Amino acid sequence: MPPKKSKPPLGDEKAGPSSSKADPSNEVITMAWNLTDMVVQKICEEEPWAVANVLKLLDDGCSIPFISRYRKEMTNGMQAEKIRDVAAAGEELKTVEVKVAAVFKQVTKSGKMTGGLKGALRNARTIEEVEHLYAPYKTGSKTTLAERARKLGLEPAAKVALEEPWKFNLNNFVKPSQKGLASYAEVEKGCQHIIADIISKDKDCLDKIRNLIKLNGATITSTKVKPKKGTEEHPDTAKFANYSAYRISLNSIRPHQVLAINRGENLKILSVKVVLPDNTVNNFKRWCELRWVKSSAPGAVQGLVKTSIEDAYNRLIFPLVVREIRSELTKNAERASIDVFGQNLQRLLLTPPIRGKTVMGVDPGFKHGCKLAVTSPIGNILYTGFMFLQPNNAYAQRNMIAEVLHQHRCETIAIGNGTACRETETYFADLIKNGAFAPLDVMYCIVDESGASIWSVSPDAAKEMPDLDPNLRSAVSIARRLQDPLVELVKIEPKHIGVGMYQHDVSEKCLKDALDGVVEDCVSFVGVDLNVCSATILRRISGLDVGKAKKIIDHRDKNGQFVNREQLLQVKGIGPKTYEQCVGFVRIFTQSSTLASSSHNADNDTKDEASHETLTKTGRKRKAPSSKSKTTKKAKTEVKPNPLDMTCIHPESYHIAEQVLNKTGSEVTEIGHSSIRSKMQRLLQTTSVQELAASLIGSTDTQCGVPTMQLILDGLQQPMDHDIRAEYEKPLFKKSLVSIDDLRRGVTLTGRVKNVVHFGAFVDIGVGESGLLHTSRIHQRLLRRGQPLGLGDKLEVKIINIERLKGQKGQKPKTKIGLDLVAVL
Structure with missing residues (x-):
């Protein structure tokens, strides 16, 4: 069977001219606007060339963290958040392109495509606009008034009224025996509907009304809907009291107000309207008259066209504009809400870890008691149990807690902020105040436990802690959230973490995509130790997913620890593109490998219940390689480690990094030490970063850019335990409370x-x-x-x-x- 011919890409104006002659339905429509220009208009503030490069990189399969960190020269240093905005705007416009192509093909196939409709489709910029144009041609939809008039053969008369009004004569179309043409008035009405349809789909007309609205604004009003006779008010009516008689300008309304109004409207508590200023409406109608009414036309024709303009505005243009305004308001409000949610999530995920502390996690509760879990500095479970706050056994509880804390030398308590948090905090604050834990210097911290209970009953939690009661798993999660928030929180669906508002009023898909992107950014920029991380956190790395992360872990368990980054290419399913996207965000620390092995031995001695992941150099426990892999590990001892694999420098820039080391007279073994920092500073006293970048050649025989050079300099000088989360505020510890x-x-x-x-x-x-x-x-x-x-x-x-x-x-x-x-x- 001969191979199928691939279809030309959407937007290729040279594609398929011969096929379009043979079959009009094969014609490819091109948009009248340029994708990059449209994205620049939406995003603003960014250089067109940088936006074009971002769109191309995204089309090439590059991830946002990769573009943000390793392609700064191509993006003018664009941050991840801005790249995500460009990606969202590009996807939205591509969706419009796809929709236009589908509508064009469908209407052309039905034989109803006209030049005016084609032009309107080529200029469409939103899905709502395309839907408006396509509505009359949908299968099963009611035929529009204009379409009915066209079927009666009145389109020529309508065009004459607009183009050659002195030839206009409707008497020729009157047919007393045919419905719709039986009288002069019916014929005139049909012409009016066609003219109104032409005006409503004219690009200049739509642009004019949009520009007038931008100039003069509009008003959003909401009023309380009176319940139908015999029915009760909605139980949530009181929540919308502020919007029961509300009026605000389009330019002043805030995102949370838009979402609140939308919610009230969906619940049928509020009635919402868009009101345009009188001068906007009058100016638009005058403009239309100047455009469509010829001064030389007979009075009757002028009257017909003016009536058609009025009809076009009231019945077609104004409803379209209202839909566009409401849609744009909702999109912007959702985007703003998701942005706030994302910013909050990012700050939460980047909360600095508490290193080297044994922590007691407390999941507060009344009826079933407080759940307790003590975890080691590397997250292993040392103790689990219950505590009850009833006064009659307070003494016994105090002795039990003191014994556990002393046994594990634990001076840090993480208390979940759920039910009974206040009472639990009071209890521990009193014990600390009265010296119940002396000589231990015990402090406590309130930890947000959002999502912990949901995760504790999930399949992932059961797999990680199969022998542990789900209630106790949440206490373990609370303790680990204090020790390393990012590692623990990546296990939970972002929407359950509870750091935003209105998450139920926004698109669930958009929210999930945005929050998943934030998690990917955070995990990637912090980096993971490839030899001790779990699949749960590895799948959040740029370029990886659940399947690829599992294959990497399976490869590690079967063949032993990775010696260098290049060995990732030996993993089945990790090709050159995936390797390029993820390799800069993984680290290989020889010290952490040793710690992981020690942690495993200690676990066997203490019978810890579960392992826990790590990000960088924390040495959390992982599954030891099976005995079958010992031979494989021995055979791989010839593979040499590369100290550059411990840095954020991408392997594609190793050639440049080695040149920098040569210029400073440094060895790769000095990476991250104070000696190399001194040498770098001496070099930069005589040579600027720009000059240094211009003097070095990369692996592709091109000069190194300044952003890449700065990344290399930072990567060579940063200590091996460098953590970007150190820049953020640490959790707040307390010994007492305020009532x-x-x-x-x-x-x-x-x-x-x-x-x-x-x-x-x-x-x-x-x-x-x-x-x-x-x-x-x-x-x-x-x-x-x-x-x-x-x-x-x-x-x-x-x-x-x-x-x-x-x-x-x-x-x-x-x-x-x-x-x-x-x-x-």
Whole structure:
């Protein structure tokens, strides 16, 4: 069988001219706009050449972390967040292209394609616009008024009215015996519908109304919907009291307001309208009259065209514009909400790990008690048990906890922030205050336990800790979240981590894609130790997925530890492209391999329950290679390690790194040591980074770029235990607590940002209820380098308002706390 001919790519204007003559349905439509230019318009602030390069790299299968770190010369140093915006805008426009191609093919096949429709499709920029154009031609859809008139043969008359009005004569079309043509009025009405359709699909008309709206704005209104007679109000009606008689300009509405209004409308609690200013409507209609009404036309024809303009605006153009406005508002609001969610998630994932500490994790609870788990500094389980807060056995509980802490030399307690957190915190704070754990210097930290209970009953948790009660697994997770947040949190679906708002009002797919991208960025930029990491975290590395991560782990278990990065190419399923994308984000530390082996031996002695992953040089336990692999390991001893594999430098730049080492007179064994830092500084005193980059040649016989050179210099000088998370604020440890009853207006407290939303930030001030720091109270002069607040930021805040609310039946009363920003610590 001869091979099938591949279809020409969408947008190739030279493709298939002969086939289009033979069969019109094979014609390929090209868009009137350029993809790069359109993305630049949407994204702004970026150079067109850089945007074009990003789009090409993405098309070539490059991941965002890879582009952000290793292709800075091609992207003008674009950050991962901006690259993700470019990718999203590009995908959205490509979806429009695909939709246009499908609609064009369908309509052409049906024989209904016209020049006007083709032009409108080529200029379409949104899915909504394409749907509007395609609606009359959908199979099974009601024929539009214009289409019915065309079937009656009135299109020539309509075109004459617009192009040669002095020849216009409808009497020739009147047929008394045919419905729709029985009278002059019916014929005139049919012409009106066709003219209105032509006007509504005219690109210049649509551009004009859009530009007028941009210039003069619009207003969004929402009103409360009265329940039908005999029906009760929706139970959530009170939540939308602020929007029951609401009016706001298009330029002033905030993302959270858009999402709230949309939710109220979906629940049929609110009725939402878009109102255009009178001058916008009048100017648009006048413009249309100047464009479509010929001054030399007879009065009757002028009247017909003016009526058609009115009909086109009211029935076709205004509804389309409203859909576009609402759609754009929703998209922007969803994007803003997802961005905030992503920023919060990033700050949470990049919380610095607490190294070298044995931790007791406490999952608070009343009825079933508090679940306890003690984990070693490398995450192995040393103890699990339960504790009950009832006063009648407080003495026995205190002795039991003290015994466990002393036995494992544990001075750090992580308390989950769920049910009974406040009571549990009070209990431990009292014990610390009374010296119950002396001579241990015990401190505690409140840890966000969002998603821990969901993960504890998941198949992954059962596989990792098969012999452990699901309730105790959550205590283990809480302890490990303090020891290494990123390692533990990557196990949980990002949407369950609880660091955003309105996640149920945005597209689930968009939210998942964005948050998965944030996780990929964080894990990739922190890096993983290839010889001790698990498949759970490895699958989050740039270029890898669940299947490829599993194959890497299986290869490691079967053949022993990796000696150098190049051995990744021996793994089945890891080809050159995957290798290129992931290799810069994995590390190979000989020291961690030794620690992993020691951890395994210690585990056999202490009968630890489960292993735990690591990112860089923590030496967490992993499954030991089977005895069958010993011969294989012996045979591989000839493979030489490369010290550059311990750095963030990509193998494609090793040639340049070696040239830099030669220039400084350094050995590869000095990488990461103080000696090489001294030599580098001496070199840079006489040679700038730009000059150094220009003097060196890469493996492809091209000059090294400045961003790549800076990355190489940093990679050679950074200590082997360098962790980008060290730049962020560490968890807040406490020995005592402040009671919510002690709070008064004017009191100044220290707290941590727990969540960031569009209207401010929620701050944990250690009283069981987070206070709201409204945007109006976030003074820009107090922010560091003008940077916005992020999760984990340590603040000094002043209480400006306290409102104690009555709780609903069966629930504890809540307190609303208003805060003012005093300082960013």
